[in-house]
Amino acid sequence: MGSASHRAPSPLRQPETISAPQRSKRALILVLLTIFFPGSAQLVAGNRKLGRIAVSITMLCWVAILSILALYFINRSVILGWVAHPNFQLFLIIVLGTLAVGWFIMFINTLVIIRPGMLAPGMRAIVTVFTLAAVVATSGVFIYGASLLNTGRETIVSVFDEGPAFDPIDGRYNIAVFGADSGSNREGVRTDSVALLSVDAKTGKTLLISVPRNFQGARFADDSPMKKIWPDGYNCGDECIFNAIYRNAADEHADAFPSSVKNVGAQAAMDALEGTTGLPVQGYVMVDMAGFEQFVDALGGVTIDSGGWVPYNGKRYPNSTVRTHWFAPGTHTFTGKQALWFARSRDFTDDYHRIKRQQCLQQGIIKQFTPQTILTNFTSIMSAGEQLVETNIPAGQLGSFVSLAEKVSSQPMARLTLGAPDFERTFSTYPNFDELQERIRTLIAKQSESDKKKSEKSESPKKDEDSSKSSEPSESSESAEESEDTSDATDVNNAPKLSNGSDQEFTQPDGSPITEEYLVQLEMAGYTTRISQIAANNDECSVP
Numbered sequence: 001m002g003s004a005s006h007r008a009p010s011p012l013r014q015p016e017t018i019s020a021p022q023r024s025k026r027a028l029i030l031v032l033l034t035i036f037f038p039g040s041a042q043l044v045a046g047n048r049k050l051g052r053i054a055v056s057i058t059m060l061c062w063v064a065i066l067s068i069l070a071l072y073f074i075n076r077s078v079i080l081g082w083v084a085h086p087n088f089q090l091f092l093i094i095v096l097g098t099l100a101v102g103w104f105i106m107f108i109n110t111l112v113i114i115r116p117g118m119l120a121p122g123m124r125a126i127v128t129v130f131t132l133a134a135v136v137a138t139s140g141v142f143i144y145g146a147s148l149l150n151t152g153r154e155t156i157v158s159v160f161d162e163g164p165a166f167d168p169i170d171g172r173y174n175i176a177v178f179g180a181d182s183g184s185n186r187e188g189v190r191t192d193s194v195a196l197l198s199v200d201a202k203t204g205k206t207l208l209i210s211v212p213r214n215f216q217g218a219r220f221a222d223d224s225p226m227k228k229i230w231p232d233g234y235n236c237g238d239e240c241i242f243n244a245i246y247r248n249a250a251d252e253h254a255d256a257f258p259s260s261v262k263n264v265g266a267q268a269a270m271d272a273l274e275g276t277t278g279l280p281v282q283g284y285v286m287v288d289m290a291g292f293e294q295f296v297d298a299l300g301g302v303t304i305d306s307g308g309w310v311p312y313n314g315k316r317y318p319n320s321t322v323r324t325h326w327f328a329p330g331t332h333t334f335t336g337k338q339a340l341w342f343a344r345s346r347d348f349t350d351d352y353h354r355i356k357r358q359q360c361l362q363q364g365i366i367k368q369f370t371p372q373t374i375l376t377n378f379t380s381i382m383s384a385g386e387q388l389v390e391t392n393i394p395a396g397q398l399g400s401f402v403s404l405a406e407k408v409s410s411q412p413m414a415r416l417t418l419g420a421p422d423f424e425r426t427f428s429t430y431p432n433f434d435e436l437q438e439r440i441r442t443l444i445a446k447q448s449e450s451d452k453k454k455s456e457k458s459e460s461p462k463k464d465e466d467s468s469k470s471s472e473p474s475e476s477s478e479s480a481e482e483s484e485d486t487s488d489a490t491d492v493n494n495a496p497k498l499s500n501g502s503d504q505e506f507t508q509p510d511g512s513p514i515t516e517e518y519l520v521q522l523e524m525a526g527y528t529t530r531i532s533q534i535a536a537n538n539d540e541c542s543v544p
Contacts, residue, residue: 012045015118024123027114031127034110035134038103046113054106061099081399089153093146100142107135148379155382160395168201169280172444173404175199175393176270176284177362178246179292179343191246193343193358196273196281198444204407205414205447208362209277209440210355212419213243215428221281224271225256234272245272263390276418278437283393291384292343293336295365298380299373301333302364304342307540309519310357311348312341322523326516331544348528348535352420356539359415364543367409414443421539506534 011018015026026045033041039054072079082088111131116124179193194211211218217233217240220226226234226249234240234248249257249268257264266284274281287295296302306329314325327342334342343361346354373381393401418436419428427436508518514534522531 010045015115020120020123023119024127027116027119027123027127028130030110030114031107031131031134034103034106035138038106041110041113042106046109050109054102057099057102076403080403084156084395084398084402086153086156086395089149089156093149093153096142096146096149100139100146103142104135104139107131107139151379152382156395156398159391160398161392163394163396165394165396165400166282169282171201171448172279173197173199173201173401174279174281176266176273176281178266178269178284178286179358180286180288191243191269191286194242194269194273195358195362196277196279197362198279198440199404199408200447201404203447204404204409204411206366206408206411207414207416207440207443207447208359210359210415210417211242211273211276212351212355212417212428213241214351215242215276215418215431216240217431218242218245218272219275219433220268221271221274224268224275226253226268226271227275229253229256233275242269242272245269262392266390266392276431276433276436277440279440283391283397285391285393289340293340295381295384296334296336296339298377298384299365299368300377301335302339302361302368303331303333303544304339304360304364305331305542305544306342306357306538307542308538309514309535310342310345310538311519311535312338312345313347317520317524320524322520324520324523326519328516345538348532349538352417352425353539355417355419356415356421357541359417360541360543363413363415366405366413367543369405370409414447416440416443 011022012026012030015023018026030041030045033044037055038058039051039056042048042051042054044051068079083092111128114127116127119127175197177193177195177197178191180191192213194213196209196211198207198209200206216238217235219233220230226245234242234245246265246269250263250265253268254264257267261267263286266286270281270284273279306327308329310327311324312327313323316323324347327338332338332342339361343358344354345357416422416439418431419425422439423436506514508514519531519534522528
């Protein structure tokens, strides 16, 4: 009777009371419990106080994870804002590191509970290897995650500015993007690529305004120190073009700017964009060529649908001085180096052609800059970020911008060039600021209006719509047609004949399609005018 009240020993707590196969089974169960719910092994077979502490922490972590997942689906911008902020990243690094150490301690304690010495020799090795693999898959992953976050945090702290995030103005963010060319054969920095991204903060609808580097007479914002120096605009003839503003301010007028301005040249270029477009410019990003190349590679390339033949320089062909290679029309996924070639090419064409290609690349990069891409290529993107020459965007702004980038990537982008083909070819030399600012206001208004307003205006003249899509015949296209006629008359006796069908696509004399080999032969023979005709539409591109 008395023995009936005596409890049988627990096999989980007293492995010496069970058989060898049961001990092996017990060992595997305890390791699995530590993997999936740290602390539970201690509750059932070890130190219950330690187990309760570990289980409480585990449950708290699961609650936090589920809450974050719920918030992500409700309002992901909040989560992205947290993750992109350096202070929150530091908090996560500490949390992940602490959890990694704590989990490792729980595995060590679980091995003590298992008592490997009581296992059969073969099973002892299996349990040891299994436990080590579990440590790598849990604590190791946490340490790796903390390392990734630390890499991102170091990049953000070193590249981005301090200070609070800024709010949109009139519902839009206006950010200047400068492509800096400061090669060894150049004196100082030249902003050869200048664009202004104007983004609706709610919808992500974007207007991309490109400024030709030879744009003259740029106006400055009213509160800019450059306004006092150039009250009538940056106007001194052919030397006063837009890409010289940076150097002019940095080299000759740095003392006119407040000491708080870290980059006088970039600030002056921002002021010129603001005064010229009439839009308040809130920040800038300046990327050098190496940074652009590395960033595209970090994104996994950029996909562009090219409408024409685009030349680039490569190795010389055998027994020739010709080194021109060609991107054929069609869809390409460019590497960073190829994207840079595509963006900078102007052989056989001009600056206006490459501006339109640069717009396509900028749109393509934005489309691919999604949270999924960031997570997949986090380390390489962060490393590429260090190649940014400079930005004055505060680190606290990154969360809202990453969230906004996702909206931008899903919206059509309006594009405008302050020169050909959206304006007449002479516009960059003799700009009409009232006209260009009115065009910008009209394009922004079109992006802001509702579907109902669009339908009400559907019967009105399509002048604004045509200007935003650049669908009207431009002076540059007319010039290309005139060039074809003149070239035919000039080279009729010497150049190989080219047929030009109704679809405006050139073919070889035998009617076969144009090939890279054929274009190389034309250049070797000196028929550069013909090549210019064929390449005249290489500014036609889009983002698939």
